[in-house]
Every structure is written in structure tokens, then in C-alpha cells.
Amino acid sequence: MKAVIDAGDYFYLKRSGKFDSMPACWNNLEETQHHEISTLIASFYNDLRGDSNKEPWSIQNLKKCLNLGYVKLDDLPKFRGAYFATLGDDSVFVEPTHAV
Numbered sequence: 001m002k003a004v005i006d007a008g009d010y011f012y013l014k015r016s017g018k019f020d021s022m023p024a025c026w027n028n029l030e031e032t033q034h035h036e037i038s039t040l041i042a043s044f045y046n047d048l049r050g051d052s053n054k055e056p057w058s059i060q061n062l063k064k065c066l067n068l069g070y071v072k073l074d075d076l077p078k079f080r081g082a083y084f085a086t087l088g089d090d091s092v093f094v095e096p097t098h099a100v
Contacts, residue, residue: 023075025072038083
């Protein structure tokens with residue numbers, strides 16, 4: 001019963017960034033993994049700037065994501081959204097400490 005009460009209290013804590021609104025596949029990673037997947041996805045879009053005929057989400061790029069070992073195919077759209085969230089807010093990379 002105590003765990004349920006603690007979980008309920010956690011819901012009402014003040015939030016200090018977008019981290020809590022990120023998908024579980026993002027929140028369950030370490031900070032270094034956040035940076036790693038974001039850098040990889042950024043490279044897909046940077047390649048597009050050099051050659052507009054390239055597809056950022058080509059089979060080769062999807063395989064690069066899956067080869068990281070912690071990305072599932074079903075979660076790729078979520079990681080793509082998380083990447084775009086990182087462009088405007090660095091707080092997405094680090095879980096904030098919550099004061100009670």
C-alpha cells in the first residue's frame with residue numbers, strides 16, 4: 001500500500017522540464033544513451049542537408065539505430081519525437097531531481 005501512496009504523491013510533484021513528458025523508452029535510458037541516440041538521429045538530418053535525395057529514415061539508418069542495442073523498431077517514432085524535443089530544451093537529457 002505504501003508504494004501506491006508514494007506513486008500517487010509522485011504524480012503531484014512540480015515538474016521542471018520536459019523530461020517527465022518523454023516516452024518510457026527514452027526515460028528508461030541513461031543520459032549517455034540519450035546523447036548517443038540524439039547524435040545519431042542528428043547525423044541523419046545533417047546528411048540530408050548535403051544531399052536532398054537522401055532519406056533520413058532509410059533502411060541503413062534504421063539499422064544503425066537498432067545496432068545500438070537498446071532501440072526497438074516499434075520505439076523509433078518515439079525516439080524521433082524525443083530527438084526533436086531535445087532541439088529546444090536540454091532538460092530532456094537529464095532526469096530532474098524532485099523535491100518533495
